[in-house]
Amino acid sequence: MSWLSVAKKDFIDSRRSKGLLGLISLYVLLLALIVYFAGDSPQSAMTDVLALVSLIGIFIILSALIVAYLSIAGERESGSIKYLLGLPNTRFDLVVGKFAGRSMVITVGLLLAFGVAGALGVVLLDSVDFVVFAKFFLLMLFFTLTYIGIAVGLSALCASRSRAMASSVGVFFVFNVLWTVPTISPAAMLRYVAEDKLGMVFGPEIYELVFLISPPYAFQRAAGLVFTEQSIYFPRYFSPPR
Numbered sequence: 001m002s003w004l005s006v007a008k009k010d011f012i013d014s015r016r017s018k019g020l021l022g023l024i025s026l027y028v029l030l031l032a033l034i035v036y037f038a039g040d041s042p043q044s045a046m047t048d049v050l051a052l053v054s055l056i057g058i059f060i061i062l063s064a065l066i067v068a069y070l071s072i073a074g075e076r077e078s079g080s081i082k083y084l085l086g087l088p089n090t091r092f093d094l095v096v097g098k099f100a101g102r103s104m105v106i107t108v109g110l111l112l113a114f115g116v117a118g119a120l121g122v123v124l125l126d127s128v129d130f131v132v133f134a135k136f137f138l139l140m141l142f143f144t145l146t147y148i149g150i151a152v153g154l155s156a157l158c159a160s161r162s163r164a165m166a167s168s169v170g171v172f173f174v175f176n177v178l179w180t181v182p183t184i185s186p187a188a189m190l191r192y193v194a195e196d197k198l199g200m201v202f203g204p205e206i207y208e209l210v211f212l213i214s215p216p217y218a219f220q221r222a223a224g225l226v227f228t229e230q231s232i233y234f235p236r237y238f239s240p241p242r
Contacts, residue, residue, distance in 0.1 A: 006089060006097025007104065014105045023063050024109035030059070031117040035124060049121065050136045050227075059217070061176065064144045065168040067106060068151035071098040072163035091156075099152045105144050110141055111167070135226045142217045150215075179214040186210050 014020050038049045075081040114137045121128045158164040187207040194200040211217045
């Protein structure tokens with residue numbers, strides 16, 4: 001058994017979960033509702049709809065963390081990890097397999113949601129740019145898989161469900177709350193230490209690099225590769241200090 005076998009088993013087990021099926025159904029419902037109500041507006045276009053999809057960005061982050069935070073910690077607490085590691089599997093196989101399995105679950109959910117949204121868009125909207133639509137889907141998928149990887153890594157480090165949950169909540173708070181507070185954000189703290197205490201002056205590229213560590217901010221910047229006019233998917237205050 002290799003990481004591929006671990007991923008296959010994890011995907012099959014996850015597919016039987018009513019909670020995950022409900023989560024995927026919610027993906028589909030939310031995007032379908034966005035397209036449906038956008039179709040009532042005059043001269044509605046798919047690019048306008050994709051801008052509205054950002055409103056459920058926080059939900060997608062939370063769902064990715066929920067899907068993956070127990071991937072290994074849950075196995076360890078239940079004792080089933082002994083079975084997985086008792087077979088000719090390495091710890092590397094387990095971690096990579098769990099990441100691949102949970103990623104497949106999320107990918108299927110997003111494919112269904114965007115597939116339904118695209119089909120409704122053809123019927124209800126005035127125009128659908130499928131190139132932009134496909135690029136945005138890939139960007140959203142990569143963004144979601146980033147959080148899957150973070151959650152699986154935290155799950156591998158934690159010995160219990162409660163610690164894995166607390167770690168996931170902490171990651172969500174740091175990347176989605178701490179990074180947006182101008183006075184205590186990592187970039188602001190770096191500026192305070194470097195300039196106020198050490199007398200060093202960093203260029204704006206350094207502070208931009210610090211902000212790019214946060215997946216939501218990196219997603220916002222990457223959206224500029226997909227859209228030319230619409231690239232704001234997160235609050236406007238989510239920007240580096242000047």
